[in-house]
Amino acid sequence: MSKALCCYAFETLLNKLNLEQTKVPLKSYFEAVHEDASKLPKSAPLFVTWNKNSQLRGCIGTFQSLAVEPGVAKFTVSSAFEDPRFAPIAAKEVADLEVDVTLLDRFQPISDYNDWSIGEHGLKISFELDSEYYSGTFLPSVAEEQNWDKPTTLYYLLKKADYPVSKKSTEEFYSTGLKEGWLKLTRYEGLKVHIAYGDFIAIRKSIVN
Structure with missing residues (x-):
């Protein structure tokens, strides 16, 4: 699977919470982690899962096949802020988060x-x-x-x-x-990959610095 998609989920979350002024594109994350985007399906059913301190913090997805990039962005937001089981994720929680992106098949x-x-x-x-x-x-x-x-x-x-x-x-x-x-x-x-906030930030800094 793709660490780049997990980085893009975090990137989307940071922008939604206004924690970053600029948005790093998914293409840059593929380059930073040396992944070939062409090896991923262009569309797939997918889920985005947030965990905090190894406890579920939000998970929403779809069994409909969606274009992967906008699909990850859409369900990043809905799983972080619209899962009815949890309060919306707050900015102060971000550093304690981990994210999973799962493509289904x-x-x-x-x-x-x-x-x-x-x-x-x-x-x-x-x-x-x-x-x-x-x-x-x-x-x-x-x-x-x-x-x-x-x-x-x-x-x-x-x-x-x-x-x-x-x-x-x-x-x-x-x-x-x-x-x-x-x-x-x-x-x-499912093809699943996982990344923690600290690992995401290290990858992001390699792009923006």
Whole structure:
């Protein structure tokens, strides 16, 4: 993946918070970290994730394919300021932040709720019950980072979709839903890269100084 995209996320955040007067273009970051932009997809589904002191601080993205540069800029802003789970990121927090940019690929519907691998696949669930629609997703890194096994991941995926289910009935729920066809479970892969604020600043200084 690309450290340049993570640098561009931080650059976008600094400008949005008025912490920098000039904006370093993405092209300059590709040059600074010696990456070939042509090796990345021109468009992809993507997510931007902010962490502070190793704790989630915001994450928003899309499963629609977007042009990568404007897509990263768009979801940098929405994940930093519009994630309803968190207060907007403040300028005083920036030095403690880390950012992940994940480009998604290889979406595959699965009929077996165990047909995926921790650390390799993300999961997306959607279903409708009692005239209510539920959906949720976990990026490929989530289960591994949380030290979850498969049953635990599947349970928390339902909780993220805001569907009330007990942990002991989780696997039966998936089995029934997939067998009857009203539940859709999709696995997918992601190209993810991570950078901390200090590393970003060092790269930025190599460009602007």
